[in-house]
Amino acid sequence: MLDSPVIDSLLIRIFRFRTRGFLRMEEVDGAMPAVPQEGGCQLYVHIPFCETLCSFCSFHRVQYCPERARRYFAALREEIRRYHAAGHRFTDVYFGGGTPTAEPAELLETIGLVRRLFGVREISVETNPKDLRPDLLEQLRLAGVTRLSVGVQSFDDRLLREMERHEKYGGGAEIADRIRGAAGLFPTLNVDLIFNQPHQTLASLERDLEIFQTLGANQVSCYPLMTSPSVLRRMAGAMGTPDRRRLRQFYATILRRLQPEFTPTSAWCFTRRGQGGDEYIVTAENYVGVGSGAFSYLDGSLYATTFSLQGYEKLIASGRTGIVTRHRLGETDRLRYTLLVKMFGLSLDRAWAQRRYGSKFFRRLWGELRTLEVLGAARRDAAGWKLTERGMYWLMLMMSEFFESVNAYRDSMRAHVQAELAAEPSALLAPAAVQRNLAPLG
Numbered sequence: 001m002l003d004s005p006v007i008d009s010l011l012i013r014i015f016r017f018r019t020r021g022f023l024r025m026e027e028v029d030g031a032m033p034a035v036p037q038e039g040g041c042q043l044y045v046h047i048p049f050c051e052t053l054c055s056f057c058s059f060h061r062v063q064y065c066p067e068r069a070r071r072y073f074a075a076l077r078e079e080i081r082r083y084h085a086a087g088h089r090f091t092d093v094y095f096g097g098g099t100p101t102a103e104p105a106e107l108l109e110t111i112g113l114v115r116r117l118f119g120v121r122e123i124s125v126e127t128n129p130k131d132l133r134p135d136l137l138e139q140l141r142l143a144g145v146t147r148l149s150v151g152v153q154s155f156d157d158r159l160l161r162e163m164e165r166h167e168k169y170g171g172g173a174e175i176a177d178r179i180r181g182a183a184g185l186f187p188t189l190n191v192d193l194i195f196n197q198p199h200q201t202l203a204s205l206e207r208d209l210e211i212f213q214t215l216g217a218n219q220v221s222c223y224p225l226m227t228s229p230s231v232l233r234r235m236a237g238a239m240g241t242p243d244r245r246r247l248r249q250f251y252a253t254i255l256r257r258l259q260p261e262f263t264p265t266s267a268w269c270f271t272r273r274g275q276g277g278d279e280y281i282v283t284a285e286n287y288v289g290v291g292s293g294a295f296s297y298l299d300g301s302l303y304a305t306t307f308s309l310q311g312y313e314k315l316i317a318s319g320r321t322g323i324v325t326r327h328r329l330g331e332t333d334r335l336r337y338t339l340l341v342k343m344f345g346l347s348l349d350r351a352w353a354q355r356r357y358g359s360k361f362f363r364r365l366w367g368e369l370r371t372l373e374v375l376g377a378a379r380r381d382a383a384g385w386k387l388t389e390r391g392m393y394w395l396m397l398m399m400s401e402f403f404e405s406v407n408a409y410r411d412s413m414r415a416h417v418q419a420e421l422a423a424e425p426s427a428l429l430a431p432a433a434v435q436r437n438l439a440p441l442g
């Protein structure tokens, strides 16, 4: 009874209702946010450039153009220096995209800067299968990259063709060979897969996981396909429309196929023998996002930077950060956000929550915590709450719901800079009127 689509959709409705205020962003003006008072902070660096723009992709990405990328990286480094000068300190850095390796020399210079300024412990970089070239891999290793994350999505040639990735990044066998060539070079080598693609079968997913296990990579992130109105429109042709009712079966297949050789480090990330780190959001209490289309979370406030590349350059040139919107979460929303992130990371440590927020954490979230227990989503012991497999499935659904609301926000922000994003890269270099995309969420 509990493991039914009816309960799933009821839980998602409640989740939507309870988190409806998370992204009520209001306009702000590039001001530097204050250094967080408590908890560590990670740096997220967004590199939006890609040679191919995949239809299913929900991130802020633009067509790669060398000149535009170089100017962007220069602005990025300026913004990073500005955070340093304002007293921000980071323990780890995550380069995400887009495709951070689109302009390797610029990326390496930026990694060097972050290392010099902050002495970070972990350096995570996203890349695509085509960029797994021996020369670049060696440069990334020497630069101190500790986690390389490769976007594969599937090894199934039919699905790769539908995604229009086959031509650009090679077929499944070629991608697998390239990943084998990168095995052992970094402490963590992660492979991204996407499940619940419209034409994906359970057998195809099983095969993807089977191939993954032969590669020598020690981590896999299995993302449910997350959409937005614009993603659905773009996918409608070749890829089709995903059916949420199939999520449970796909997820059960992932758990069965990967465990016990791989252990979950979040509801959608699995690591061999518990090594390595997950995405930045799980470990970071606070994070600063720099670049165009990046999010920050600092002391209970969410911030987003401009989605206009021109606007971004202009903000940085005028001595500001890229931040154009902010939402200060109310006290209960802040606790709920913490609970979501912690439970997605599989457990909540009672002593930590008490130290961090005091007993109000348990008072205000009594309903949420009790519901998790009663539904068998989490088990409570003296140390705190631990997610069960049933709970992992629901947290995967909830986090994907949260990211879909982030995707809707991205859609609305990108709509304001549609003309700029659609223009030829050369046109973007002209001194056109620069608008920032400041509209608050409707």
Ligand SMILES: C[S@@+](CC[C@H](N)C(=O)[O-])C[C@H]1O[C@@H](n2cnc3c(N)ncnc32)[C@H](O)[C@@H]1O
Binding pocket: 050, 056, 057, 058, 059, 096, 097, 098, 099, 126, 127, 128, 129, 150, 151, 152, 153, 192, 193, 194, 223, 224, 225, 226, 227, 231
């Ligand atoms: C921002 S991409 C960077 C990787 C690199 N650009 C590539 O595609 O090879 C990071 C990952 O996000 C995931 N992703 C992108 N769009 C998604 C969507 N709509 N739903 C779920 N995951 C998605 C993919 O697994 C992708 O590898």
Ligand code: SF4
Binding pocket: 049, 050, 051, 052, 053, 054, 057, 058, 059, 061, 097, 098, 099, 128, 151
């Ligand atoms: S999936 Fe990767 S390559 Fe494709 S558009 Fe998104 S970021 Fe770019």
